[in-house]
Amino acid sequence: MTRAVKKIGDRMLAGVATKATAKGGCSPSCQTYYSCDDSGNLYSQQCCYSGNCSYYCSSWNYAGTCW
Numbered sequence: 001m002t003r004a005v006k007k008i009g010d011r012m013l014a015g016v017a018t019k020a021t022a023k024g025g026c027s028p029s030c031q032t033y034y035s036c037d038d039s040g041n042l043y044s045q046q047c048c049y050s051g052n053c054s055y056y057c058s059s060w061n062y063a064g065t066c067w
Helices: 002-016
Strands: 029-036 041-049 055-057 061-065
Touching: none
Parallel strands: none
Antiparallel strands: 029 041, 041 055, 041 061
C-alpha cells in the first residue's frame, strides 16, 4: 500500500515540477592589480572571473602616485 501511494505521489510531483539540470560554473571573483611606471605614477587594473568561467580585465587606470 505504501509503495503504491509513494508511486502516485512521485507521478504527481513529476507532473508539476519542472525538470532542472545543473550546470557547472565558476564563482565570480575579482582581483585588483597595481603597477608603477618609471615616473612614479600608480595604475590599477581589475581582473575578474565571471560565472561562466571567462576571465576579463579592465584597462589600466591612473590611481595616484607610488611614492
